[in-house]
Amino acid sequence: MGENNRQLPNQRGYFGEFGGKFVPETLMPALGELEQAYLSARADPAFERRFEQLCRHYVGRPTPLYPAEQLSAEMGGAVILLKREDLAHTGAHKINNALGQGLLAKRMGKTRIIAETGAGQHGVATATVCAMLSLKCIIYMGEDDIKRQSPNVFRMKLLGAEVRSVESGSRTLKDAINEAIRDWVTNVETTYYLFGTVAGPHPYPMIVRDFQSVIGREAKAQIRAMYNRLPDYLVACVGGGSNAMGLFSPFYNNKEVKFIGVEAAGAGLKSGRHAASLSAGRSGVLHGTRSYLLQDSSGQIVETHSIAPGLDYPGVGPEHSYYKDTGRASYVAVTDVEALEGFRLLCHTEGIIPALESAHAIYYGARLAAGLTRDQLVVVNLSGRGDKDLAIVVETMGMEL
């Protein structure tokens, strides 16, 4: 899958001190089998060709790199370019990874697919790929997320997936992952766990990054064709961090390109109601990986908050933790209120309705561009479309329909 930051992770699945495989014994053989199957698929030109063909003809890739002239003019600084993952099939970048892993599951002879979902985008992408590849599909989703992202629940059901409501803990993404892991431990012989982000135990952070890196490879080729140079900044929202890692990783060795990950500051970092693991967390172990984590003083995982369900997660991918500690990327946090401002800004200036997750990156990218000069280039990953969020936005803005 092309030029990547392939030297990492190391053989034990570590990015510096982050990563690893902190899972029950029952899953250790399955993770080993997954890694072997993935490495063999990655080395097989026929597998890569099939992935690329489906990216083109099924997903609709390459997605455009759109110079947002009105938004750029409004901000009065750098040129803002939007990587239009919202235009990919199913409306978000999640399909890239779901497609890649779906093909891998098929290759491994697995017939039953499970996945977790927060905002529902990964669930929809997984249900879509399972329909296309004739695989049985079960999606775990927190009870609270089912309520606030109901359009995506309908979509998953229409696509033939079974959606299982998770009523434990905070009833959001974290608990959906716990429940999916419990299912996997129980049905490990027949089941493929199609994990949706660059977190979880090794080899998932590597696999998901590699499939998502199609975003960054395209963006690199596109900006070279348009401007004959690389961008000054890449900006993307970070929950678990898959869209950001997909955009960043192909630029890893281009040190002049700065990476900015935008986390969810929720009601504000000082309020304690947020999901900014890198900005406000400490190193710990959750869901099989060592990474930055939001935890209390006795090491219990805390409940998080964000208006964007896809960012509402107390952990983050281990490679982001490594990027943070080595200074390769910087991480900032944007509040619910600011994200809504970014949401409105993009609607009004460009006629594009972003996902609330992506609106975090839009807000920060626009503010960043305002302080830069007109000859600078800022690429913002528009990771998904906002149709799923209309109910939340209408309610929060107090709009009458």
Added chain:
Amino acid sequence: MSRIQNIFRPGYRVLIAYLTLGYPSLEATIEAAVLLAGSGCDLIELGIPFSDPLADGATIQKASYQALKRGVTLQVCLETAQEIKRRIATPLVFMGYYNPILNFGLEAFCHSANRAGVDGLIVPDLPPEEGEELEANMKKHGLDPIYLLSPASSEERILLVAQRSRGFIYLVSLTGVTGARQSLSQGLEGFVQRVREKTELPLCVGFGISSSEQAGRVARIADGVIVGSRLIQLIEEDSSLSSLKSFVRSLRETLDQYH
């Protein structure tokens, strides 16, 4: 010989009981531990509550959640273990997920656990590949690392776990999470046999065991039986603990039939 090794004798089947610390209350945990020690249990496993117990089924999930709501931190667990140790001589092990231990500090935790009178640690989300640092600290403070094996474990992994475990090896009876079950896995005998061929360490079987009949089936092939979720259910159903006591006594009687 560690205190855990000492409980295993030729021809004797060990009974291991699990309790979630602080559920339904710290007093109840202490009372239940004393009762278990007096009713034929050879080792007590004290569960440290965690917010995300991904290897546990509904019973222990609920118990952990309730204990955390009552403020049962790792520090409280250490103090309670010490309190239990003051009253009974039965060896104790902690069973807890890795993050609270990591957060406490590996060395500080092992030191405190040893001082509280705990003899070993079971960390269900820490395979031997990730366990070296904790193990080094355990060794320093006289704690036995008890790793788990599952029916899915390869021959290679059986050897790895056998080489790194002390005291006994915890065999997970099935691929799945903790919780009382109607029947045990069909492949259990074959699994225990596969492990037996590769190690001299005692083998104890847990996950899903909820009746004397099941305990008897395990006693035919293994050195010990581990019971957890069913005990929690009995404590919930009868706070006088008399149901717990009669259940544990019946398990002991069953195990005593095997030599």
